[in-house]
Amino acid sequence: MQWYLKVMQQYAVFSGRAQRAEYWFFILFYMLGYIILVVVDLLLGAYNAESGFGLLSGIFLLVHLLPSIAVSVRRLHDIGMTGWWYLLVIIPIIGPLVLLIFFVTDSKDNNEYGPNPKA
Secondary structure (H helix, E strand, O other): OHHHHHHHHOOOOOOOOOOHHHHHHHHHHHHHHHHHHHHHHHHHOOEEOOOOEEHHHHHHHHHHHHHHHHHHHHHHHHOOOOHHHHHHHHOOOHHHHHHHHHHHOOOOOOEOOEOOOOO
16 A cells, blocks of 8 residues: 555656556556446446446546556656657557566666666
């Protein structure tokens, strides 16, 4: 939970580095929160099947949009890549798969984005 809170506190910080644990624990709690809110939306009748989300889950997605992009950019910095590589997400199927490979890659030593956060 501390990783999730750390990312939310640094919601607009695109500089620096984010180690794998920070990124993946944020994604874990993000997905759990989203699934819970989708269930609540379904129970309240606020879920729209056409759009794929309801009132609460839609607000949740909007609140987490900037923090998720920021932690992704910092994760790319951790492996020595520029944050512009995140734009691969707009390429269907292949882009997200390439990003997945990048996100599971281990941290590099000190680089232009700062010291290794694992050290």
